[in-house]
Amino acid sequence: MNITLRLPxxxxxxxxxxxxxxxxxxxxxxxxxxxxxxxxxSGLLLLVRGYQPVADEDYARAPAVGAxxxxxxxxxALQWAYRPRSALLHVHTHHGRGRPGFSGVDLxxxxxxxxxxxxxxxxxxxxxxxxxxxxxxxxxxxxxxxxPVPINCFAQIGNHYSRDWRDA
Numbered sequence: 314m315n316i317t318l319r320l321p322x323x324x325x326x327x328x329x330x331x332x333x334x335x336x337x338x339x340x341x342x343x344x345x346x347x348x349x350x351x352x353x354x355s356g357l358l359l360l361v362r363g364y365q366p367v368a369d370e371d372y373a374r375a376p377a378v379g380a381x382x383x384x385x386x387x388x389x390a391l392q393w394a395y396r397p398r399s400a401l402l403h404v405h406t407h408h409g410r411g412r413p414g415f416s417g418v419d420l421x422x423x424x425x426x427x428x429x430x431x432x433x434x435x436x437x438x439x440x441x442x443x444x445x446x447x448x449x450x451x452x453x454x455x456x457x458x459x460x461p462v463p464i465n466c467f468a469q470i471g472n473h474y475s476r477d478w479r480d481a
Contacts, residue, residue, distance in 0.1 A: 315356030316453055317466040324364060325469050329444060331366045332406040339372040341379035345390040347399035350438050357438065359400055365393050378418055380405065387426065391433040400437045401430050406444040413445040423452065431457035
């Protein structure tokens, strides 16, 4: 299946700026994107329409991982994506240039928490995204009991144009 994620350029810049901020004890920041989802003739289109950062006080002290957040953070994100009913994507960054990849910890924890999003927001794709400074990589679950599918096209949308993130 072809999966395309489109995100407005100003929002992408705001997400990257937020994720780059220093935190007192977390090694990295995380947040959530909500997106409209629609089937197209070529697959699935996710149109990002908002970003919710994780509040400073919601990071747990966990030196073994870059960032650890608890169930209250997921509850807030799911409530935010519930109306209007939206796809929910967990997002963080690994910085650098080029196509990023998920760490083993990212994949293990994502396989645990992303399918649980279907309990609150059924029949909507759910996923996770990792950004670099000029590219992205993402996985989308189309159903709770199915394996994730990679997002194969990322596009940032400007005022009158669309372009691939790698050209940014």
